[in-house]
Amino acid sequence: MIYKSLTIIFLSLALASCGTDVSELKKDITITTNSANNAIALGDKLELSLKNPKNHEIQGVTYTLDGNPISAATNITDVNLGTHEIIASFKLEGESTSITESITVLNNQSPKIYTFNILNEYPHDIRSYTQGLEFYNGELYEGTGQYRESKLRKIDYKTGEVLKSIDLANEYFGEGITILNNKIYQLTWKKGTGFVYDIDTFEKTGSFKYGNSLEGWGICNDGSKLYKSDGTEKIWTLNPEILVEEGYIQAYHNKGKVVELNELEWVNGKIYANRWNKNGVAIINPKNGAVEGVIDFTSLRNKVTQHPRLDVLNGIAYNTNTKTLFVTGKYWDKLFEVEIVEK
DSSP states (O other): OHHHHHHHHHHHHHHHHTSOOHHHHGGGOEEEESSGGGEEETTSEEEEEEEOTTOOOEEEEEEEETTEEEOSEEEOOSOOSEEEEEEEEEEETTEEEEEEEEEEEEOSSOOEEEEEEEEEEEEOOTTOOEEEEEEETTEEEEEEOSTTTOEEEEEOTTTOOEEEEEEOOTTOOEEEEEEETTEEEEEESSSSEEEEEETTTOOEEEEEEOTTOOOOOOEEEOSSSEEEEOSSSEEEEEOTTTOOEEEEEEOBOSSSBOOOEEEEEEETTEEEEEETTSSEEEEEOTTTOBEEEEEEOGGGGGGSOOOTTOOOEEEEEEETTTTEEEEEETTOSEEEEEEEEEO
């Protein structure tokens, strides 16, 4: 009886050792596309197949894009730009399994190039490391950065006079601001924390954590929700009541992603985004992340006082009363009112 039991055990082990290890077999299989480097333009047809060089037995292949079923030949139309996950599910040697692949959706048009005309020049505090700039009911508000220098201010933009100002605690590096329903929202850089203030008193009424984004850079709003940049190509959407990140878009043009998005401004249904260490502003479609235009502000820096602390262009504010854009920079002594014109 002992010998019989041992025989059964050995036979079971032998059969097990001859079994198929699907997790190893599927390493031989990859998802292939009809696009170079797995990048495809919005509006093009995506064609998918499985590369199976060792001819494993595969049955019942289905595909999903970001969890939504698609066919092996799908027109890429109503899709946000940026990186997406394709999953191929199938039976391999009779066992259900799946593999994944990333694909990048690019815009199908190159950005339009814009320049500007200067309408007015106003004084600006040369000591302000401008991070956020916003008009609300015709009045200008500014958030500034640097440790031990960060502030929230209300300014008479025509004279440069500071009408109201509070300091942030020394541990915070102030970043972008936006105003919605009489509340000022101000980001900080690396602390993962934003603040909420009463617009009339500048009293701090709340705070919030960022969630999945690691840093705070720029922020704007469309009248109902907030948009937040984090220094990457991502712009996060937040519910202003519960201040939770609900998703994001990715800023891409026809060649690739646009990173280091900084100060944000909502202008006529588009997001205007400063790019850190650049002299331009990207015009972004908030629905899909497409960079539809670029404004070249290169010449402005030469029009301000040159000094050792002079830094980059930063600060965009759209005045709905004048229908014009206002821009400045970090430690700039001028605020420029401009009109945007296409080249």
